Amino acid sequence: xxxxxxxxxFAMAALSICVxxxxxxxxxxxxxxxxxxxxxxxxxxxxxxxxxxTELTGNHDFIDVAIILSLFGFxxxxxxxxxxxxxxx
Amino acid sequence: xxxxxVHFLIAFIGSYVYFKYGDPFLPYNAVWAVFxxxxxMFMLWLTTPFYHRAYFHKLPRAISLFIYxxxxxxxxxxxxxxDILTPNYRMKPAVLAVPLSVTTDLEITMLATMITMTPGSxxxxxxxxxxxxxxxxxxxxxxxxxxxxxxxxxxxxxRIMNLTR
Amino acid sequence: xxxxxxFLLIREIIxxxxxxxxxxFMLIAAIGLLRFPDFxxxxxxxxxxxxxxxxxxxxxxxxxxxxxxxxxxxxxxxxFTFLTxxxxxxxxxxxxxxNKIPFWERTDLEEFKDYLRKEHSTHRDHERDNKHL
Numbered sequence: 081x082x083x084x085x086x087x088x089x090f091a092m093a094a095l096s097i098c099v100x101x102x103x104x105x106x107x108x109x110x111x112x113x114x115x116x117x118x119x120x121x122x123x124x125x126x127x128x129x130x131x132x133x134t135e136l137t138g139n140h141d142f143i144d145v146a147i148i149l150s151l152f153g154f155x156x157x158x159x160x161x162x163x164x165x166x167x168x169x
Numbered sequence: 170x171x172x173x174x175v176h177f178l179i180a181f182i183g184s185y186v187y188f189k190y191g192d193p194f195l196p197y198n199a200v201w202a203v204f205x206x207x208x209x210m211f212m213l214w215l216t217t218p219f220y221h222r223a224y225f226h227k228l229p230r231a232i233s234l235f236i237y238x239x240x241x242x243x244x245x246x247x248x249x250x251x252d253i254l255t256p257n258y259r260m261k262p263a264v265l266a267v268p269l270s271v272t273t274d275l276e277i278t279m280l281a282t283m284i285t286m287t288p289g290s291x292x293x294x295x296x297x298x299x300x301x302x303x304x305x306x307x308x309x310x311x312x313x314x315x316x317x318x319x320x321x322x323x324x325x326x327x328r329i330m331n332l333t334r
Numbered sequence: 335x336x337x338x339x340x341f342l343l344i345r346e347i348i349x350x351x352x353x354x355x356x357x358x359f360m361l362i363a364a365i366g367l368l369r370f371p372d373f374x375x376x377x378x379x380x381x382x383x384x385x386x387x388x389x390x391x392x393x394x395x396x397x398x399x400x401x402x403x404x405x406x407x408x409x410x411x412x413x414f415t416f417l418t419x420x421x422x423x424x425x426x427x428x429x430x431x432x433n434k435i436p437f438w439e440r441t442d443l444e445e446f447k448d449y450l451r452k453e454h455s456t457h458r459d460h461e462r463d464n465k466h467l
Binding site: 185188189202242243246249250252253254258260261262263264266281282285286287288289290291292293294296303305306307 | 359371372402405406419423424427438440443
Binding site: 084091094101102104105112114116117120121124125127131134135143146147150154158161162165 | 411
């Protein structure tokens with residue numbers, strides 16, 4: 081195993097720790113907008129994981145997954161926020 | 170703005186086609202691709218005094234605004250990172266009402282985007298009569314609200330006004 | 335001139351450095367998400383850190399693969415992320431103000447009181463109107 085792939089695996093491990101930390105905040109976040117923020121950051125972390133996985137395997141097709149994910153992450157957080165804005169009391 | 174978009178598309182498609190289908194004597198990598206694209210844009214920029222004189226002056230200002238924005242982004246990121254990693258909070262958050270000098274939709278959108286992209290400051294709303302924007306900022310030194318406002322006005326707003334007026 | 339330089343090694347080194355920097359930014363952002371006391375501080379400090387980290391990671395990937403297609407896709411993702419992150423942050427922040435999420439107690443709210451009072455009262459009017467419908 082070369083140093084380069086070791087670096088990539090280390091980076092993926094660090095991003096997985098990030099996902100766990102965000103999950104803790106997602107579980108204990110006191111209000112709903114906290115959870116929307118956490119969702120936003122989930123998406124960007126997973127785009128990073130997909131990018132590093134693409135570099136690790138050398139398969140070009142995975143980048144399309146990252147493009148679609150960035151589109152749908154924005155759409156998801158916007159629609160959650162809009163729903164929250166309309167449904168408060 | 171329209172001229173910039175047209176030139177950018179010409180440069181982008183030109184460099185893409187050059188590296189994909191042409192016979193490049195340069196070895197392909199990202200640095201050479203950006204170099205060729207900016208070279209095409211530079212050549213197009215040299216022709217602009219004949220038909221669009223304002224663009225000739227505005228492109229250097231746009232580049233300086235972009236570089237200032239990138240520097241501000243990195244510096245503010247390091248400041249917030251220092252605050253995260255050390256146990257005591259140094260921050261004094263406040264919500265400021267910054268008076269606006271810019272008026273049109275495009276300028277306000279650019280200002281709001283740049284303020285929101287800098288870590289440590291978040292744009293909340295524009296007031297109904299478009300005189301103020303409300304921004305939530307983290308670092309107000311010594312409770313001096315006026316100098317914090319003045320930083321925003323001198324930094325981003327003056328450069329945007331240089332660009333669009 | 336270029337024969338005895340190992341370009342693959344140089345690309346791997348640049349890509350590793352960029353990816354490590356991006357991962358460190360993301361890790362700092364995740365720790366800050368747990369530590370900061372208030373919704374608005376978390377919002378304004380954290381989302382942008384993760385955006386910068388994502389940009390660095392994608393740039394590293396683009397320099398490792400040496401093809402025009404990959405560079406095009408990477409530029410597409412970076413541009414889209416940098417365009418949409420402020421919009422999402424702005425919408426979520428305004429939603430939070432409208433939902434009366436409390437501020438941190440050390441926040442200086444002197445100039446914001448008028449806006450808050452007006453916002454909440456108009457919101458109540460709006461709700462009363464809906465009840466009539």
